[in-house]
Amino acid sequence: MATFSKTGFKTINYNSFRPRYPPSFYEILSNYSGNKIGNSLDIGCGTGIATYDLLNISDNVEGVDLSPSMIKTCNDLIKERCESLGISDFKRISFNVGDLDNLDTLTEGKYDLIVGAQCLHWSKNFDQLFKKIYKLLKPNGVFAYWYYVDPIVTNASGKNDLQTLEKAKQIYFKYMYDDENLVGPHWEQPGRSIIKNYYKEIDDKIPSMFKDVKINNYEVDLKNFKKPTEGEDLVLVKENINIDQLFNYVSTYSGLHNYLEANPESKVIEDYANELKSETGWTEDTSIDLVWNTGYTLVRK
Known part of the structure; x- marks a missing residue:
């Protein structure tokens, strides 16, 4: 994660060339949640690739990331990205500098949905992270994390x-x-080894206090190629x-x-x-x- 925090890292290129998550995946999140999503939190939000689109399924969204340059890019894009989504109330989304391994400044019991997009492999303590996420969630709140490689x-x-x-x-x-x-x-x-291993090291750390665990992996097989399935896989x-x-x-x-x-x-x-x-x-x-x-x-x- 330290690389993305360096001043020389080109966050605009990152935002421009990284793939976007499709609407079908946010439908998966919404359907799994089952209830109205009032407050969402995107930890390790980067340039907000996932954060803005959460506004389609959540009333209010917060993003935190360790990199000040990433957060600056997020804040610079608020007007443009919200207008592209047909959203006029820019106060529905906010971004602040924060470390996914130090979320103590956030309000416990506030969030219906917490997501970690392409970031959990940067955590230095998965046991501690899961415990903190549990405290931040409302009863029946959802923690969703995903990756691509x-x-x-x-x-x-x-x-x-x-x-x-x-x-x-x-x-x-x-x-x-x-x-x-x-x-x-x-x-x-x-x-990088964690993400190449399909987050198995992280999934193995899910504590028993969480329920309804759903794990999905999609891997390209060139010999017997089948496209990923919308509504089931994260389709990129x-x-x-x-x-x-x-x-x-x-x-x-x-x-x-x-x-x-x-x-x-x-x-x-x-x-x-x-x-x-x-x-x-x-x-x-x-x-x-x-x-x-x-x-x-x-x-x-």
Whole structure:
């Protein structure tokens, strides 16, 4: 999480290139909650990618994040994002600097819904976090957390040639994880290992005081590819996009940011792009479909 808090981290790029969570997922949250959602809290809210859309299912929403630059981006976007949602009362949403491992300034028993989007793997003490979340929730309140990791190319210009798609996946993993001279060693741990392991370490820590536990994981299988299912999975898909959008997304990785700080002369994204195009025959005109591995967990107080 420290990487996203650095002053040199480009939060506008993060906000622009990260995928948005679809309306179908907020329907999952709303249906699971079952009751009217008055107050919601988004911990580790980043640039508010999830926070604003919570206004569609909640009367009031608060976001907290450790990074002052992320919070500044959130506050700068309030008017624009609220108006895009058809919301005129900007006071329904607020953002403040706060650490997901130190939520003591928040009001206990206030929230109908607390969410952690793409952030729980940064916590240093899951037992403590679950206990604090429990205290912050109203009776029957819901804690929902979710993640996504590693976009997989499932189609290129209408072709799903398995050999080429597997080659593209192999090159991605080489640059992001497998080659010790590239990005791999620069991920902050254990966070990245937790998210790559589909949050199992976190789910195993869910205390018995929570009930109605629902865990869903979706993993891309190129050999027997099936799209994620709306209403069941967290569906993160971008179809018919320019290949450069893949490189723009990868450019938001904290591991890449750390690598470039240590190797400022490196052109690792350019090298990745050139090798991918060379080995697959893809060009700037190639349109691709990206599907992310995802998962979510819902629990009730």
